[in-house]
Amino acid sequence: MTVGYFDQHSAEIESEKSVAEHFHDLFPVLTEKEARQILGAFLFGGRAAQTKVSDLSGGEKARLVLAELLQSRPNFLILDEPTNHMDIQAKETLESAFQAYEGTILFVSHDRYFLRQVADCMLIFEDGQVMYYPFGYEHYLERLRKGEKGDSITARVAAEDEALVAGIRAVPKAERHRLREIPEEEAYADWRLRLAGEKLEQAGRAAEESFERMEVMWEEEPQEEERIREKWRKAWEAWNEACMEWFEVYEETRT
Numbered sequence: 001m002t003v004g005y006f007d008q009h010s011a012e013i014e015s016e017k018s019v020a021e022h023f024h025d026l027f028p029v030l031t032e033k034e035a036r037q038i039l040g041a042f043l044f045g046g047r048a049a050q051t052k053v054s055d056l057s058g059g060e061k062a063r064l065v066l067a068e069l070l071q072s073r074p075n076f077l078i079l080d081e082p083t084n085h086m087d088i089q090a091k092e093t094l095e096s097a098f099q100a101y102e103g104t105i106l107f108v109s110h111d112r113y114f115l116r117q118v119a120d121c122m123l124i125f126e127d128g129q130v131m132y133y134p135f136g137y138e139h140y141l142e143r144l145r146k147g148e149k150g151d152s153i154t155a156r157v158a159a160e161d162e163a164l165v166a167g168i169r170a171v172p173k174a175e176r177h178r179l180r181e182i183p184e185e186e187a188y189a190d191w192r193l194r195l196a197g198e199k200l201e202q203a204g205r206a207a208e209e210s211f212e213r214m215e216v217m218w219e220e221e222p223q224e225e226e227r228i229r230e231k232w233r234k235a236w237e238a239w240n241e242a243c244m245e246w247f248e249v250y251e252e253t254r255t
Helices: 019-026 032-041 046-050 058-071 088-100 112-118 137-145 159-169 173-181 184-220 222-253
Strands: 003-006 076-080 104-108 122-126 129-133
Touching: 003 058, 019 032, 019 046, 019 058, 032 046, 032 058, 058 088, 088 112, 112 137, 122 137, 184 222
Parallel strands: 003 076, 076 104
Antiparallel strands: 122 129
């Protein structure tokens, strides 16, 4: 893994060199023409490429650092507020660059338009927990508007249980192109049903293990009959609740 990191202090660069000189010195294998083409794509074309780095605004410096970061070709980008102090044109330029990026990006942003354009899944920090949501920001807002808020598995899943949604993404390579053909609502419904099914399986295994332990304890500790029955009752109730939850999700997603 090659990590590229950008925080809110990354753009505090100072240099008496021009943008073109500064960039070319970082990537000497590039020809001058190639360096200028890359800089042009990040809005440093023509005279802008001759501006001293120290004379750039905060947003321009951030854009230059991000151009350098992407040119270094890491496969995992960690970005903290990458569009701070940027105008609309600069933001759109970065959005296009990030959308074309083929690695993984983990980013924090308060820019809602940027979130809509770039994020295809979210980590939600709330009430001391981290929840994983495998769809975009707009989809998440729509679910909140429809009332699917809280820690219900119908809306979100704990980050440590992210593997539960692997069925959506872990498609065999030969069939991976088909994933894009699945409507988002259908994928969302499948995700909800999968989560409910996983919970049902876990509750079923717990009930089965509890029953097996009960049989052993019954033989070894017959005086603990009441405690044994209570344990079995709780395991059965959890399994029954999981069954009802799965059925409710099934009814909702298949109608």
